[in-house]
Amino acid sequence: xxxxxxxxxxxxxxxxxxxxxxxxxxxxxxxxxxxxxxxxxxxxxxxxxxxxxxxxxxxxxxxxxxxxxxxxxxxxxxxxxxxxxxxxxxxxxxxxxxxxxxxxxxxxxxxxxxxxxxxxxxxxxxxxxxxxxxxxxxxxxxxxxxxxxxxxxxxxxxxxxxxxxxxxxxxxxxxxxxxxxxxxxxxxxxxxxxxxxxxxxxxxxxxxxxxxxxxxxx
Amino acid sequence: xxxxxxxxxxxxxxxxxxxxxxxxxxxxxxxxxxxxxxxxxxxxxxxxxxxxxxxxxxxxxxxxxxxxxxxxxxxxxxxxxxxxxxxxxxxxxxxxxxxxxxxxxxxxxxxxxxxxxxxxxxxxxxxxxxxxxxxxxxxxxxxxxxxxxxxxxxxxxxxxxxxxxxxxxxxxxxxxxxxxxxxxxxxxxxxxxxxxxxxxxxxxxxx
Numbered sequence: 001x002x003x004x005x006x007x008x009x010x011x012x013x014x015x016x017x018x019x020x021x022x023x024x025x026x027x028x029x030x031x032x033x034x035x036x037x038x039x040x041x042x043x044x045x046x047x048x049x050x051x052x053x054x055x056x057x058x059x060x061x062x063x064x065x066x067x068x069x070x071x072x073x074x075x076x077x078x079x080x081x082x083x084x085x086x087x088x089x090x091x092x093x094x095x096x097x098x099x100x101x102x103x104x105x106x107x108x109x110x111x112x113x114x115x116x117x118x119x120x121x122x123x124x125x126x127x128x129x130x131x132x133x134x135x136x137x138x139x140x141x142x143x144x145x146x147x148x149x150x151x152x153x154x155x156x157x158x159x160x161x162x163x164x165x166x167x168x169x170x171x172x173x174x175x176x177x178x179x180x181x182x183x184x185x186x187x188x189x190x191x192x193x194x195x196x197x198x199x200x201x202x203x204x205x206x207x208x209x210x211x212x213x214x215x216x217x218x
Numbered sequence: 219x220x221x222x223x224x225x226x227x228x229x230x231x232x233x234x235x236x237x238x239x240x241x242x243x244x245x246x247x248x249x250x251x252x253x254x255x256x257x258x259x260x261x262x263x264x265x266x267x268x269x270x271x272x273x274x275x276x277x278x279x280x281x282x283x284x285x286x287x288x289x290x291x292x293x294x295x296x297x298x299x300x301x302x303x304x305x306x307x308x309x310x311x312x313x314x315x316x317x318x319x320x321x322x323x324x325x326x327x328x329x330x331x332x333x334x335x336x337x338x339x340x341x342x343x344x345x346x347x348x349x350x351x352x353x354x355x356x357x358x359x360x361x362x363x364x365x366x367x368x369x370x371x372x373x374x375x376x377x378x379x380x381x382x383x384x385x386x387x388x389x390x391x392x393x394x395x396x397x398x399x400x401x402x403x404x405x406x407x408x409x410x411x412x413x414x415x416x417x418x419x420x421x422x423x424x425x
Contacts, residue, residue: 011249011251012249012251012252012253013251013253013254074248074249193323195323196322196323197320197321197322197323197326198319198320198321198322198323199320200320201309201313201314201316201320202309202310202313202314203306203309205304205305205306206304206306207321207326209302209304209415211326211329211330211398212302212391212394212395212398212415213258213260213301213302214330215329215330215333215334215349215394215397215398216333216337216348216349216350216390216391216393216394216397
């Protein structure tokens with residue numbers, strides 16, 4: 001069966017939408033990823049296979065093809081692990097779209113460990129900004145990235161720790177909310193320095209120039 | 219960047235683009251990518267290889283050509299993009315040993331924050347946040363000069379041989395100095411101070 005799920009990728013510092021298409025069909029068992037994946041994306045195969053197995057779900061021993069569309073852009077990074085895993089589970093009916101509201105407006109991002117734990121990824125912010133611009137409703141991301149993503153408004157952020165949790169969330173057995181955004185993150189924490197300008201004797205012009213520089217740039 | 223002339227010349231010249239555009243464009247076979255590069259460049263250097271050229275007692279023992287080679291590492295166009303040039307003279311013994319209290323960082327911070335707030339308020343809705351981002355159009359509106367300031371700037375232009383780029387940068391610096399003072403309009407003193415930060419290259423580069 002065929003499944004389609006949404007994810008994001010990065011081109012420089014701009015995010016763009018990637019559709020992960022997964023087809024599981026009869027034939028000799030195989031697992032291929034196409035759509036210009038780099039070595040890190042190709043290696044997702046082993047992480048996905050093992051983490052699904054270690055989440056107590058039998059990995060289908062059938063012919064699996066994953067396409068990352070648009071297929072003409074080079075994909076890099078390890079954040080496709082989670083969407084590929086979910087794509088396979090969807091294709092074999094282990095999870096269903098209709099148990100989660102707005103499934104088609106949900107972005108999946110995350111790197112998997114062999115035991116199913118979801119690790120932090122890089123570039124979450126530009127991807128979330130683009131998701132917000134595209135009108136995406138929800139992002140499912142590694143828990144460690146939740147703080148960073150909380151800056152984005154109008155986007156439901158679901159921080160997850162492992163694959164099992166994501167499966168339960170999609171099935172509707174486990175409601176996850178982002179606590180961090182509710183506590184309101186203050187990234188501008190007051191910084192403390194060990195040095196003070198009053199310790200600099202003389203050099204008034206230098207200090208004045210630094211003051212002017214500080215006053216005019218963001 | 220400490221010890222600026224010790225960097226490779228090609229490395230330094232590359233800074234010109236991002237200093238002006240606040241972005242870097244990298245072209246490779248399969249993609250052209252633009253990254254934001256909004257930064258503040260702070261650099262320091264010695265006036266010559268031995269470090270004494272230009273001091274009052276002139277202890278420098280470098281040859282003329284060694285000095286030009288050293289100073290020549292920094293090109294005119296790059297220098298032109300640096301808004302505040304200052305000379306840091308050795309501190310006298312009297313100053314180092316004195317117990318006189320200097321201004322605290324927190325006091326300076328207060329002044330800077332106030333100036334920033336003034337800017338944020340002034341540029342509300344214009345999609346810019348600080349004086350450094352002023353476009354020529356906006357500069358006309360927000361950096362108005364009175365007659366005497368105009369005269370001073372004109373004179374400085376003629377005697378110091380300033381570039382068009384320097385003109386805009388002097389105005390922006392003057393605007394910031396006025397903001398630090400909490401003044402709504404740029405006054406004579408502000409423009410004078412701003413010009414003063416532009417005159418160091420007269421002493422070392424255009425000898």
